[in-house]
Amino acid sequence: MASYKNLDLKQLHRLAAALALTLKGRGATIGLTGTLGAGKTTFVQGFAKALGIKKISSPTFVIRHDHRARRSNLYHLDFYRLTKASQLKNLGLMELLGRNNLILIEWVEKFSKIEKLCDIVVTFKIKPGNVRDITIKAN
Ligand SMILES: Nc1ncnc2c1ncn2[C@@H]1O[C@H](COP(=O)(O)OP(=O)(O)O)[C@@H](O)[C@H]1O
Ligand SMILES: [Mg+2]
Numbered sequence: 001m002a003s004y005k006n007l008d009l010k011q012l013h014r015l016a017a018a019l020a021l022t023l024k025g026r027g028a029t030i031g032l033t034g035t036l037g038a039g040k041t042t043f044v045q046g047f048a049k050a051l052g053i054k055k056i057s058s059p060t061f062v063i064r065h066d067h068r069a070r071r072s073n074l075y076h077l078d079f080y081r082l083t084k085a086s087q088l089k090n091l092g093l094m095e096l097l098g099r100n101n102l103i104l105i106e107w108v109e110k111f112s113k114i115e116k117l118c119d120i121v122v123t124f125k126i127k128p129g130n131v132r133d134i135t136i137k138a139n
Contacts, residue, residue: 001138006131012039015134016046019120020102024051024072027100031108031115034124039132040106043122044076047104064091072102079107079114088114 004015019030032040041058048054053067053074063081067074075096082088088111096103097117108115115121118139125133 002136004134004136006127006129007134008131009042012042012132012134013046013049016043017050019136020047020050023102025100026072027098027102028119029097029103029117030105031118031121032104032106032124033109033115033121035126038124038126040124041078043124044104044106047102048074048076051102064093072100075101075103077103077105079105079110082107082110085111085113 004011007015032043034040048067051072051074055067057065058078063078065076067076077091077093093103093105093114105114105118108118108121116139121137121139123135123137127133
């Protein structure tokens, strides 16, 4: 497990980019956990940008956004609006797993079964002064 304290916006972007470059060309499922506004979507933006993907919006309403990059496919999911495990079926998540896809899932902690499937879980904590504490845990 790695911890990072008091990261500002730029540092959070850099951390996400570094992780993306490490995982590029491989598959990984990454769970993102933390309250509203903690920086999960911001992290996905930094991660995607390092892979040459620019348009990341919050998928809160869409639940799943797909992005094709040259070497890695990135799938951005957000469980915020999901209330029942049965709703997971329609997302096609299982078909994406283990196939050289980079999958980032906001609010993954809502479904412990999915959290357990994650290769990496990133936790976000809001601190005073527009900074965040981040932990990265490999399963
Ligand atoms: N150090 C920081 N890290 C991440 N986001 C920050 C930071 N400081 C300020 N912010 C702002 O906080 C908000 C985080 O929102 P967002 O990434 O959408 O959160 P979440 O997806 O976790 O709900 C953004 O508006 C971002 O600009
Ligand atoms: Mg979000």
